[in-house]
Amino acid sequence: MSAVVERAAYVHPAALVEGAIGAGTRVWAFAHVMRDAVVGRDCNICDHAFIESGARVGDGVTVKNGAMIWEGVTIGDGVFVGPGVAFTNDLTPRSARLAGLNRSHDGWLTPTMVQEGASIGGGAVIVAGVTIGAYALVAAGAVVTRDVPPHALVKGNPARRSGWVCRCGAKLHIASGNTICADCGATYIISDEGVVAWQRP
Numbered sequence: 001m002s003a004v005v006e007r008a009a010y011v012h013p014a015a016l017v018e019g020a021i022g023a024g025t026r027v028w029a030f031a032h033v034m035r036d037a038v039v040g041r042d043c044n045i046c047d048h049a050f051i052e053s054g055a056r057v058g059d060g061v062t063v064k065n066g067a068m069i070w071e072g073v074t075i076g077d078g079v080f081v082g083p084g085v086a087f088t089n090d091l092t093p094r095s096a097r098l099a100g101l102n103r104s105h106d107g108w109l110t111p112t113m114v115q116e117g118a119s120i121g122g123g124a125v126i127v128a129g130v131t132i133g134a135y136a137l138v139a140a141g142a143v144v145t146r147d148v149p150p151h152a153l154v155k156g157n158p159a160r161r162s163g164w165v166c167r168c169g170a171k172l173h174i175a176s177g178n179t180i181c182a183d184c185g186a187t188y189i190i191s192d193e194g195v196v197a198w199q200r201p
């Protein structure tokens with residue numbers, strides 16, 4: 001039996017890692033992983049990314065430069081978070097220092113979930129409370145205000161579905177029915193509701 005050799009995590013000397021990061025994860029300069037944030041194995045956390053206490057990032061995740069992942073956000077395995085992506089976690093935000101503010105704000109935290117294999121394009125805004133389905137693709141600059149089905153391609157503000165994408169990321173060129181991905185050869189059965197079944201090439 002061969003020995004299991006685990007790659008160590010790498011933290012750039014100018015990064016700030018106070019939370020837990022898994023084996024093989026790399027954290028680059030000026031990125032900040034706060035205390036009580038959890039980052040899985042084999043992730044790549046690029047310069048100036050911010051991962052707040054209470055955020056959870058799975059295995060094999062890419063977080064590009066300047067992305068902001070707050071408490072209440074859960075990122076599944078293999079997700080791509082593009083540069084400058086902004087999550088949110090409070091649907092009724094007010095500065096706690098606002099003069100005259102007198103309101104109880106218990107239960108303010110609104111969780112967000114990004115499922116396995118999804119990708120979020122640069123500059124997208126993910127409004128708190130949504131679930132982005134597995135292998136979905138959020139276009140650059142989109143503002144996501146409601147749930148995104150698995151394999152959906154969404155774009156615009158507010159983001160609307162404009163098609164379906166393969167696990168490999170290529171667009172599938174039908175609205176519904178049976179199709180084969182032109183890029184990787186995977187086969188799909190799609191209904192108006194989404195991907196019903198798929199098979200590897």
Ligand SMILES: [Zn+2]
Binds near residue numbers: 167169170186
């Ligand atoms: Zn494909």
